[in-house]
Amino acid sequence: MSAHVNDSAPMDQRARLGRRAQLLAGASVSYNAVEAVIAISAGTVAGSGALVAFGLDSIVEMSSGLIILWQFRHHVPESREKTALRLIAISFLALAAYVAVDSMLALFQRHTPESSPVGIGLAIASLAIMPVLSIAQRRTGNALGSTTVVADSMQTLLCTYLSAVLLLGLVLNAWLGWWWADPIAALFIAAVAGREGLEAWKGENCCSGEG
Secondary structure, eight states, X not given: OOOOOOTTSOHHXXXXXXXXXXXXXXXXXXXXXXXXXXXXXXHHHHTOHHHHHHHHHHXXXXXXXXXXXXXXXXXXXXXXXXXXXXXXXXXXXXXXXXXXXXXHHHHHHTOOOOXXXXXXXXXXXXXXXXXXXXXXXXXXXXXXXXXXXXXXXXXXXXXXXXXXXXXXXXHHHHHHOOTTHHHHHHHHHHHHHHHHXXXXXXXXXXXXXXX
């Protein structure tokens, strides 16, 4: 589907949807900023590659929200659609490359991270918050016919999946001493981020599903 704002909607409705997209992007940026600080700090203390990768993913999601805000501050948001989507794709691909290399090194070096109660709590919080935000973003994106808003909702949904993977890796390491669960979780984050980056580059996230 082509990347454009839904022309079938009245002008005032499109304006309201545009404002809603900006509000949701702002909420995403705010939460991901807090999430990134906590995850990277806790991950550095515990030596957890998965937590650090999760924090870096939060920074990418935060940049995605900022791109949405940049796009919709233009009086013709759809004119910035392709550029915005490419920026989102590049940020995800860069994240995937970094996390993949770091995780493989951790596996080869048999790095054993410490347990992280803070990280476990953060993962649980994200599991509760991100699905709600993703649904709201997706509905708004579908109504607008905006590729970037839908892509942003997919990234928020991705954070939900990654929160579950992160939680599993942290719990297995803390309770069973399975050190390898942490870098494996990080590799999963890298793989999914890479896939999302490629799909965003090709524009395959646009307006599919009911939301």
